[in-house]
Amino acid sequence: MSMNSVPLGSIVQEIAEEMKLAGDRGAVADYIPQLASVSPWHFGMAIVDMDGECHVAGDAQVPFSIQSITKVFALTMALGAVGDALWHRVGREPSGSAFNSIVQLEWERGIPRNPFINAGAIVVSDILLSHYEPAEVIGEFLQFMRMLTGDDSVAIDQIVARSERDTGFRNVALANYMRAFGNIHHPVDKTLGVYFHQCSLSMDCRQLARAGRFLMTGGRNPDTGLSVVTPQRARRILALMMTCGHYDGSGEFAHRVGLPGKSGVGGGILAIAPRIASIAVWSPGLNDRGNSQLGTLALERLVQRTGWSVFGPG
């Protein structure tokens, strides 16, 4: 379907109105106070198209904790640093387990299934740390996000980062366990320092949709025309988002939405319609797999009305 034939502005508004009426809004994450105190009544959506136009509705300009959505951007940076050697330390298969699960690591000798579960993302943080100190990596990461967004106001929420550290016992366990197999190369507190700060990035839907544009365009930053990643790498990151972006709910998300997407426990989802749009939705209530309940529903309605699923209209 051509872009021009889709009245995006009104579709986004309609979906936001429908989400106000939704009964089951899911449950907000409660492992840290900063997430537990967010109202489940928020809903925001932003769509940036290939012409650079941005359509927003609801709370699209309210910042939220992007949490695991950061795993897409950290992977992009790490691939830039070490290339395909990264795949010696992290797999590319869906896990079928919860985002913070440890069970597969014993059988698979400390090699996480994919970079979008916690264990895999912790290895990615460890890779970013090679030859640098955590503060430098976090600074580079923030610069990268600001460059992709075209907005220098994007920031890390230090209070969230501290809470992540104070409550992140499972992540500490995952990191130590992988270190025992030799797949974490730095002191665990340094690696996790990077990981927790990445998770604590605050962005709004508009900024997040803009940050995803390089995946929509086949790797190019539309602001500068410069390449962020090669078309092949963009395609492969999207493939991972489709197969692994929603943990053990990835099959369900592909079934309902059919777009490469990545969720976070803060209730955000970044979804990409290749060569068409970069989409961010946010609603803090989660389903039983830890993915945004209304975010998923909103994306399902969007693809029904636009025909944007990569599997075709319908």
Ligand code: GLN
């Ligand atoms: N900070 C969370 C964690 O590491 C991120 C998980 C998520 O967004 N699913 O557990």
